[in-house]
Amino acid sequence: MTAPARSGARADRSPAAPARPGPAATVVAAWLVPGAGHVLQGQSRKAAVFAVTLVAMFVLGLAFGGRLFALQPGDPLVFLAALAEWAVLAPRGVAMLAGAGRGDVVAITYEYGNAFLIASGLLNMLVALDARDLASGRKAR
Amino acid sequence: MTTHLGVMLLYAAAIAVVFGTLLRDDTPSQVRLGLRIFLGLVIGAYVVGWIMYVAFA
Numbered sequence: 001m002t003a004p005a006r007s008g009a010r011a012d013r014s015p016a017a018p019a020r021p022g023p024a025a026t027v028v029a030a031w032l033v034p035g036a037g038h039v040l041q042g043q044s045r046k047a048a049v050f051a052v053t054l055v056a057m058f059v060l061g062l063a064f065g066g067r068l069f070a071l072q073p074g075d076p077l078v079f080l081a082a083l084a085e086w087a088v089l090a091p092r093g094v095a096m097l098a099g100a101g102r103g104d105v106v107a108i109t110y111e112y113g114n115a116f117l118i119a120s121g122l123l124n125m126l127v128a129l130d131a132r133d134l135a136s137g138r139k140a141r
Numbered sequence: 142m143t144t145h146l147g148v149m150l151l152y153a154a155a156i157a158v159v160f161g162t163l164l165r166d167d168t169p170s171q172v173r174l175g176l177r178i179f180l181g182l183v184i185g186a187y188v189v190g191w192i193m194y195v196a197f198a
Contacts, residue, residue, distance in 0.1 A: 049162045057155050064143070112148045119152070123159045130163055 066113025
């Protein structure tokens, strides 16, 4: 006796469909590089849009004088901002290694820069969750 | 492009592109949703800005 097929997109996959990485690997890839999760799930066009837009937002944030915040649990708002910025791991790591993101607090665009940096991370969290839903079959391709 | 208006337009455009791509699957729908989000953010910013200007001037 065989188990009943699950409803949803996963049940519709034919045996000939290419094997895709699971949800965990997809989320890790999406966290590392914006759009990488969608590449793994075969959605290269969306991946390109996410990669270009989110990396551009991150670079613009740095160019506007935004700061790469350190994870300081004692300061909740700074801690949350740092968490958001770490949600785009590769750009965040490269910028940190390059010594960028010291923050120019007297620049007129300083707060805008922070907004761009934080928003790029928050958007990448949504993109990673979307990639996870594709990988788990909760969202149709 | 570092004016308040220029930065706001850049920010709204980036948000609109990501959400339009994320929430729709075909290109026409993505463009339509992106435009709606972009216009909503820009018009909303103007409206809120004028409300603050009138209320707190």
